[in-house]
Amino acid sequence: xxxxxxxxxxxxxxxxxxxxxxxxxxxxxxxxxxxxxxxxxxxxxxx
Numbered sequence: 001x002x003x004x005x006x007x008x009x010x011x012x013x014x015x016x017x018x019x020x021x022x023x024x025x026x027x028x029x030x031x032x033x034x035x036x037x038x039x040x041x042x043x044x045x046x047x
C-alpha cells in the first residue's frame with residue numbers, strides 16, 4: 001500500500017490530489033495496481 005500526492009497540471013491551473021494505491025504481488029512482481037482517491041475532491045478542483 002502507498003500514500004502519495006499527485007500533481008495535475010491543466011492548461012490554466014494545477015492542483016494536488018491525495019491518492020492511495022494498493023498492489024497485489026505474486027512471485028516478487030506486481031500483478032495488480034489499484035489507485036483510490038476522493039472523487040468529490042477531484043471534481044471540486046477541476047470544476
